[in-house]
């Protein structure tokens with residue numbers, strides 16, 4: 001980190017072309033460094049800028065206040081959290097729907113098994129009674 005007294009405020013063109021959130025590179029390809037403003041308007045306010053921009057003041061390079069970039073970053077994370085929460089909710093609804101369908105199918109299978117068992121027990125009872133009755137006659 002170094003200090004400078006060049007920048008009193010962000011130029012409007014720099015704001016228009018600034019990437020959202022914390023920048024990692026300037027559009028000239030140079031890495032971004034954090035500098036500290038020493039102006040009356042923004043004393044000790046930190047900003048992002050590439051080293052080339054600090055040497056060549058007349059060129060148009062990325063400029064962004066650190067506090068504004070961090071605020072944008074937090075809002076981006078909040079938006080991502082909302083999307084993740086929506087995805088989780090949609091997934092939960094899908095799983096609950098699938099579980100409900102499985103429960104219905106399981107209940108149908110249980111009923112069908114129950115009917116088959118009752119039918120088998122009924123037939124077996126008739127056969128057993130017939131055998132006992134026939135045995136008794138012999």
Ligand SMILES: [Zn+2]
Pocket residue numbers: 026027028029030050051052053061062
């Ligand atoms: Zn640059």
